[in-house]
Each structure stands twice: as structure tokens, then as C-alpha cells.
Amino acid sequence: MKKTYALIFAGILTMIMSCSKDPIISTNDQVGISKITYYPTITVTGNSIVAVANGSVFTDPGVKASAGSADVPVVTTPTLNTNTDGVYTLTYTATNKDGFSSTATRTVVVYTTAADAAAHDLSGSYLRAATGVSAIWTKIALGVYVVQNPGGAVSGTSLTVVAINPSGYTISIPSQRASDGNVSQSTSESYINLSPAIYKWIFLNPTYGTGLRTFVKQ
Template identity: 50%
Template sequence: MKKYISYIALILAGVILVSCHKDKFDYKPGYVGRSKITTYPIITVKGSDYVLVTKGGTYNDPGATAKAGAEDVEVKSSTINVNVAGVYTQTYTATNVDGFSATATRHVVVYDTDAGAAAHDYSGNYARNTNGSVVEVTKIAPGVYSVFNPGGAPGTDLTVIAFNDTGTDFYIPQQNASDGSPTSSSQETSVPAPGGKLAGFNWVIINPTYGPALRIFSKI
């Protein structure tokens, strides 16, 4: 009986030793089994998210850098037409050695404002007539304004660029808004106030998430 117990003990010890033994994997560098490991590029855009350029001026691209792991990756960028006013999205693209790409963007605002409009300052807060939601308008260049919550929609964090390039016109040119959605305005009217100010304005926001209502705002 003792002999059988000894045999059983030896077998159990062998099982325990085998169970505790770690498997050794001899994978090729950069692989797990037959699967190759790839590291996607991470792009860092230098400078501001919005860059301002006068029409016909020189755009000095602040540029961008990219890395895939510890490796530097070449960054290519789209071009900007500084001879046509508008709000452009500049796209930076980086591709790793395995052909996988990443993109990042910035906005480039090319503006062409006449002397009269350049003297205006429409900065301020404007309340929507239907719900009191506030639109924040900030002048960032002659005739160029950053507009937060352009639709007067509660809870939004959308920002767009609006132009007052001549007279009292105040409108949103076609652009990709801060969330990347295509946005512009139509049916714009403005209510001038003394001293180059604005008492109010109306517009329809053209955006996939907004309805066709005319939105009316008054300065507060």
C-alpha cells in the first residue's frame, strides 16, 4: 500500500511541476504569433486651432509632427487658397510603415474686409427670442468673429466663424464647424446700432443637426 502511495505522490509532484512551468514563446520582433503589431501615428498640430490670413497674404503654416511609437513619421498637409476668402479646413496626414494613417486638422480663415466693416465691433452676448439661450460673439480680426452657440440651442458647444466683410452683413460662410459638421447660414438680416455695434441679427443655421427655423437674436 505504501508503495502505491509513493507512486501517486510522485505522479502528483510531476503534474504540479509541469503546471507551474511557464510556456516560452519565441516570436519574431514585432509579431505575436502570426499577427504583426502596428503602432498608429499620433499627430501633434502646432500653433492655434484657428489661423487668420488676409486675402492674398502669406499663410505661414505652423505645421505638425507625428510619431508612431518612438519613430518619427512624415506629415503631409493639404493646401490653402489664400486668394479666395473663406474658412478652410487644413488636414494633416501621417502614415506608418504598415500603411495605417491618422489625420488631424486646423481651421485657416482667409478674410477680405472693407474699411467700413473693419471698424465695426459686433462682440457681445445675444439672446434667442424663443428660449433665451445665449450666443457669444467675439471679434478676432477685422470683420471676423468667433461665434459660440450660433443656433441658440441649449447645451451646445458648437463654435463657428462669422464674417462682417462689408456693410452690416453678418453671416456664417460654408465651413466645418468646431465639431467637424458642415455649417453655414442663410436668410441673414442684422439690426445695426450706433458706434458700429449690432443690436441684433437673424439667420437660419444650415447644419445636419439643426432645423430650418429662422433664429432671432437680440443683444443683452
């Protein structure tokens, strides 16, 4: 019996000593038998909304992606056509070595503005009396504006879209993906250059009603 116990003890001791010979792996990519993956982080350089005149060359302000301490290549889609006016969403996609991806976006406006609108500056705060909330227009290029809260909604103050003034006092929100991710545009637009100026439009967005909205410049 003593001999049996001795053999069992020797076997256990051998197993412990054998296990102790295997080092625990600990690197940036692995701890023990667990593998670590770092999701890509994308940094978009410059403004999130940029404008380029029709027919001009678009130079992307740049984007960088990394996963952990390693740089990750970025794929940009779609290819931008600067010969066609419109509001485009560029999507930047970075994929790490394990196949996990992250994305970021930039809005690019390709525009054509007539001489009779190029000198206009429609920037400012426009109050919607129905809600007591304002839409804020900011000019970023000739005839191109970023509009915050285009619906003049109490709950939509962070929503932004691009509006254009291509000629005279014609205004519109071209079809685009708004900052809330929904495809949006306007219809039934008018801008009356009085003192104060007044504009009206129907803001088409899935989370908004379809009534005509009136705004007065403050």
C-alpha cells in the same frame, strides 16, 4: 518495451532542448511571433482656427506626428489659395510604416474686410429669447469671428463656426465644415446696430431646423 520507452523519452527530451534554444523575440516592434504597430499620433500646433488676409502668405503654425518613438511625415491637403475668400479645412494625414493612418484638421479663414467694418467689434454674448441660450462671438481678425452655438440651441452649446463681417454691418456664416463635421452656412442674415444690437439668421445645418433665429446682445 523498456528500450521503446527510452527512445520515446529521449525524443521528447531532444524536442524540449531544441525548443529552448529558440529565444523569444521581444522588441519595440515585436513580441514573440506577434508584430506591434503604433498608430500615428498628430499634434497640431497653435489655434485650430486661424485667419489670413486675402493675398497674404499663409504660414502654417505647424504639426507633428509620431508612431511610438518614431517621427512620421505629415501630408497636408489641400493647397491653400489665399487669393480666394472662404473658410477652408486643412487636413493633416500621417501614415505609419504598416500603412495605418491618422488625421487631424485646422480651419483657415481667408478674408477681405472693408474699412467700414474693420473697426467694428461684434464680440459678445447674444441671447436667443426663444431658448434662453446665448451665442458667443469672439473676434479673431478684422471682420472675422468664431461663433459658439450659432443656432442658440439648448443642445448645441459646443458647436462652433466662423462668421464674417465683410462690410458695414453685413454678417454671414460662409459655407464651411462646422465643429460637428457637418457642412453649415447661414442665410437671411441681418444685423441691426441698436442698443442693444440685434441680429437674425437662418442657420443651415443638417441637425437644425430652418426657422429664422433672433439674438439680442447682452
